[in-house]
Amino acid sequence: xxxxxxxxxxxxxxxxxxxxxxxxxxxxxxxxxxxxxxxxxxxxxxxxxxxxxxxxxxxxxxxxxxxxxxxxxxxxxxxxxxxxxxxxxxxxxxxxxxxxxxxxxxxxxxxxxxxxxxxxxxxxxxxxxxxxxxxxxxxxxxxxxxxxxxxxxxxxxxxxxxxxxxxxxxxxxxxxxxxxxxxxxxxxxxxxxxxxxxxxxxxxxxxxxxxxxxxxxxxxxxxxxxxxxxxxxxxxxxxxxxxxxxxxxxxxxxxxxxxxxxxxxxxxxxxxxxxxxxxxxxxxxxxxxxxxxxxxxxx
Amino acid sequence: xxxxxxxxxxxxxxxxxxxxxxxxxxxxxxxxxxxxxxxxxxxxxxxxxxxxxxxxxxxxxxxxxxxxxxxxxxxxxxxxxxxxxxxxxxxxxxxxxxxxxxxxxxxxxxxxxxxxxxxxxxxxxxxxxxxxxxxxxxxxxxxxxxxxxxxxxxxxxxxxxxxxxxxxxxxxxxxxxxxxxxxxxxxxxxxxxxxxxxxxxxxxxxxxxxxxxxxxxxxxxxxxxxxxxxxxxxxxxxxxxxxxxxxxxxxxxxxxxxxxxxxxxxxxxxxxxxxxxxxxxxx
Numbered sequence: 001x002x003x004x005x006x007x008x009x010x011x012x013x014x015x016x017x018x019x020x021x022x023x024x025x026x027x028x029x030x031x032x033x034x035x036x037x038x039x040x041x042x043x044x045x046x047x048x049x050x051x052x053x054x055x056x057x058x059x060x061x062x063x064x065x066x067x068x069x070x071x072x073x074x075x076x077x078x079x080x081x082x083x084x085x086x087x088x089x090x091x092x093x094x095x096x097x098x099x100x101x102x103x104x105x106x107x108x109x110x111x112x113x114x115x116x117x118x119x120x121x122x123x124x125x126x127x128x129x130x131x132x133x134x135x136x137x138x139x140x141x142x143x144x145x146x147x148x149x150x151x152x153x154x155x156x157x158x159x160x161x162x163x164x165x166x167x168x169x170x171x172x173x174x175x176x177x178x179x180x181x182x183x184x185x186x187x188x189x190x191x192x193x194x195x196x197x198x199x200x201x202x203x204x205x206x207x208x209x210x211x212x213x214x215x216x217x218x219x220x221x222x223x224x225x226x227x228x229x230x231x232x233x234x235x236x237x238x239x240x241x242x243x244x245x246x247x248x249x250x251x252x253x254x255x256x257x258x259x260x261x262x263x264x265x266x267x268x269x270x271x272x273x274x275x276x277x278x279x280x281x282x283x284x285x286x287x288x289x290x291x292x293x294x295x296x297x298x299x
Numbered sequence: 300x301x302x303x304x305x306x307x308x309x310x311x312x313x314x315x316x317x318x319x320x321x322x323x324x325x326x327x328x329x330x331x332x333x334x335x336x337x338x339x340x341x342x343x344x345x346x347x348x349x350x351x352x353x354x355x356x357x358x359x360x361x362x363x364x365x366x367x368x369x370x371x372x373x374x375x376x377x378x379x380x381x382x383x384x385x386x387x388x389x390x391x392x393x394x395x396x397x398x399x400x401x402x403x404x405x406x407x408x409x410x411x412x413x414x415x416x417x418x419x420x421x422x423x424x425x426x427x428x429x430x431x432x433x434x435x436x437x438x439x440x441x442x443x444x445x446x447x448x449x450x451x452x453x454x455x456x457x458x459x460x461x462x463x464x465x466x467x468x469x470x471x472x473x474x475x476x477x478x479x480x481x482x483x484x485x486x487x488x489x490x491x492x493x494x495x496x497x498x499x500x501x502x503x504x505x506x507x508x509x510x511x512x513x514x515x516x517x518x519x520x521x522x523x524x525x526x527x528x529x530x531x532x533x534x535x536x537x538x539x540x541x542x543x544x545x546x547x548x549x550x551x552x553x554x555x556x557x558x559x560x561x562x563x564x565x566x567x568x569x570x571x572x573x574x575x576x577x578x579x580x581x582x
Contacts, residue, residue, distance in 0.1 A: 099473040107495045
């Protein structure tokens, strides 16, 4: 169990985990309409950082996350993960990912869901069991090994998804609006939990969110994006002391940072936000992979 | 955590014990059984008390008598006929299902195959394929059970192709992304994601198939074949005005159909207990 023993240290600026340089991403829709999801993205993420991507719908923050994960390819520019191509990093299983939906397999028990990546990566049975149980303990679901996903609440399902993402000890955790579907109370509790896991594992987290309080509470840096085309308009350093807890949310500094992020978002184009909420989210990958699934099938 | 308390395992185990569950089951089925019994009773009374001259409907009791008398002897040995028809139906169901799943795997694997075959399959499943029955009898030998099996197979084939293809391809997009994040091969994605995902669709197709299989077998028999099958028994006994025997054969066909369906449902429950359609089948 190496991952839990890595002490969480201050981010080492010498070792960027993610390097994104001059990245553009355009999608071509069915009617040959070109949507520019991302334009001129430059971003470096240091080891052990907790970076949130925040912005209005359609700003391409989910696409940016998927570029890091090599789930979409950039149209232009370069994405390096752990000093290699994003594709190489994906093949090396350098990251775990958590989506807005838990994406648990109904036909597997909670424990077997966490074991899924371990099976695919050739862990032997004893190690799979040990790892899965350890991870479920970490997310405080040790008593639910043999339950099926449908027997758990939304928050618990998402914790299983987090356990699954961490099971194979990736160095990066990608989270795509993981708590967007949860109620506010559960969400705050999950934030606390994610912070605890982050501090214990020292993992680098890239976290996509709509929620300003969530981004401020969790992050070491908040990357503010604007839409049409998606660009990084601001980066807000979050200097709140750790560990953060309920009291953190009542500190003046917390409110100042929330305000700073909100104003950065507004400067990025609040008018665009309204237009985008109406127009859907062409920048996200949902539609595209759907099409890829239809075109590619299981081939 | 509170969320842990909110999702206690109570939902899975149910609120009552075994005895309670049986009581629940009885209460669940009681209305249906009562209505069925009442319908049979009304039928019996109507035939006995109302003059139905010119409308040759035998009473349920007469049908039962015909069933018992002709079970294993006489001109129309019903048990043997039912066995032969069930053999054709199950054989055809097996052929159609295996071929259907094979084609579904191909269509799910290759985009070109899918673009060509799926519209054809959807179109073909709207065609009254039973019209091909005389041709099948001609091609595969009117006296051979294979000719009936092929009719059944063609009937079963299309719903299997359409449903299983759907199950293999309509996978949650983020589940595919998850598998890609693990750098899983297409084969692994098929095994770990698409096949389990397709199982509920497969069982839906199989349940449609069981119904179609007996229809196919019996209608195929109407167009000719050996006399020891349910379809021939219905045709011949009806032309001999032994309607009690015809009805007995129909009752046997119904029982065979229901039995096939229940066997399929039992397998489904055993194989995919996690699926919502099975979970909601209470009690």
